[in-house]
Amino acid sequence: MKKIVLLISAFFCTPASSQVSMTPVATHYNSPYQVVLSGNGTLYYTTDGSTPTLNSPSAVNSVQITIDTNKEVRAFVVNSGAASQVFSKKYYTGALPTTAIYFKMPQGWASGSCAMIDMVNPNAINGSAIDSQWPGSSMTATGCENWYRITRSFNDGTVRFNNCSPFENIPQTLSIGTIPVHEVLCYDFTNGPISNPPSCLYLGTGEKETQPVMVVKVYPNPVSELLILNSDRVFKAYEIVNQEGKVVSNNLLISKEISVSHLVPGNYFIKLKDQQNNTVLLKFIKK
Numbered sequence: 001m002k003k004i005v006l007l008i009s010a011f012f013c014t015p016a017s018s019q020v021s022m023t024p025v026a027t028h029y030n031s032p033y034q035v036v037l038s039g040n041g042t043l044y045y046t047t048d049g050s051t052p053t054l055n056s057p058s059a060v061n062s063v064q065i066t067i068d069t070n071k072e073v074r075a076f077v078v079n080s081g082a083a084s085q086v087f088s089k090k091y092y093t094g095a096l097p098t099t100a101i102y103f104k105m106p107q108g109w110a111s112g113s114c115a116m117i118d119m120v121n122p123n124a125i126n127g128s129a130i131d132s133q134w135p136g137s138s139m140t141a142t143g144c145e146n147w148y149r150i151t152r153s154f155n156d157g158t159v160r161f162n163n164c165s166p167f168e169n170i171p172q173t174l175s176i177g178t179i180p181v182h183e184v185l186c187y188d189f190t191n192g193p194i195s196n197p198p199s200c201l202y203l204g205t206g207e208k209e210t211q212p213v214m215v216v217k218v219y220p221n222p223v224s225e226l227l228i229l230n231s232d233r234v235f236k237a238y239e240i241v242n243q244e245g246k247v248v249s250n251n252l253l254i255s256k257e258i259s260v261s262h263l264v265p266g267n268y269f270i271k272l273k274d275q276q277n278n279t280v281l282l283k284f285i286k287k
Contacts, residue, residue, distance in 0.1 A: 018041075018079060018082065019039060020038070020039045020043065020076060020084060021037070021039065022089050023035070023036050023038075025123070026128070026129070027089065028092040028096065028127070030093070031093065033066075033093065034064050034065070035066075037059075037065065037075050039061065039075075039077030039079075040077065040079055041078050041079030041080075042058055042077065043059050043060070043075055043077050044057070045058070045059075045073060045075035046075075047072070049074065052074050052075055067092075069094075070090070070091070070094075071090070072090045072091075073090075073091060074088040091122075097153065097154075098152075099151065099153065099157070099181060099183055100149065101184075102147055102197065103139060103148050103149075103161050103187050104187070104190075106146075108174075109163040109174065112139065112148065113138075114136045114137060114138055114139060114163070114164040115161055116134065116135065116136030116137075116160040117130070117136065117150075117158070118132060120157045120158065121157075134162075134167070134168045135165060135168070136160070136162070138164060143200075144198055145198060145201075147201050155182070155183075156181065158179060159179050160175055160177065160178055161187065162175035176189065179193070183243075183266075195283075199279065216229060216231035216233065217229075218230065222286065223260055223284060223285070223287065224286070225259065226260070226261075229258070229272070233274055235274050236253055237250070237273050238253050238272050240258075240260070240268050240271075241269045241271060242267075243267045248263065249262070253272070260284075263286045265287055267284075267286075268283070268284055268285070269283050
């Protein structure tokens with residue numbers, strides 16, 4: 001369910017005379033918008049995430065800042081020679097990254113898996129916050145072992161997994177406590193967060209690899225231009241898969257250097273295949 005974010009001050013931890021308020025409270029809109037900083041005194045602020053000083057841009061009592069790109073606004077106010085603490089908030093505009101959330105549920109959850117998601121950065125989409133009511137949203141079976149998947153658009157948030165019980169406080173309800181999410185999360189009910197999920201989770205086929213998998217390395221990671229393979233084994237082909245399971249690049253492999261300059265920043269997996277059709281799946285970050 002969606003609810004409109006009220007335009008109220010985001011900060012209440014200091015007296016009004018030394019407080020900086022930033023409105024609106026909603027931190028994402030599809031189009032450029034104005035953020036108003038206000039405080040009783042002289043405001044010193046930055047918009048690049050750096051710590052403001054007395055040499056930073058300033059204004060008396062209030063100032064408008066245009067959010068036409070993603071910005072982190074930080075500010076403090078000086079009143080009668082006394083400076084407040086530094087207040088900060090991240091603001092977003094335009095398209096948001098897709099965050100993929102994977103959950104391996106136990107066999108006993110016959111009704112599938114649901115996810116209650118709370119956005120942190122940004123805290124809204126186009127001015128509206130997503131208020132997840134129990135049991136949240138149903139996750140989609142990936143066809144890979146017992147893994148389920150859901151995607152949302154935000155940078156940071158939290159998630160609670162549950163067995164889609166109609167009510168939270170009844171005996172048959174099973175759930176997991178709040179878990180932080182950033183870009184991609186693979187959470188195993190038994191083992192918690194994992195960094196080595198099965199390859200079938202990302203290949204979009206729902207099928208397990210039947211051939212043995214080799215261990216190789218890629219570097220640099222994160223990478224901007226060339227991804228280099230570190231392995232004695234000769235590979236004949238590769239595929240690059242995004243975090244949504246879509247193949248975004250594939251080719252024959254004629255060297256140990258793979259150009260990734262055309263990829264947009266984000267998380268990817270590279271699937272390598274050798275002459276014997278053995279495969280390996282590695283994760284990398286394009287910056």
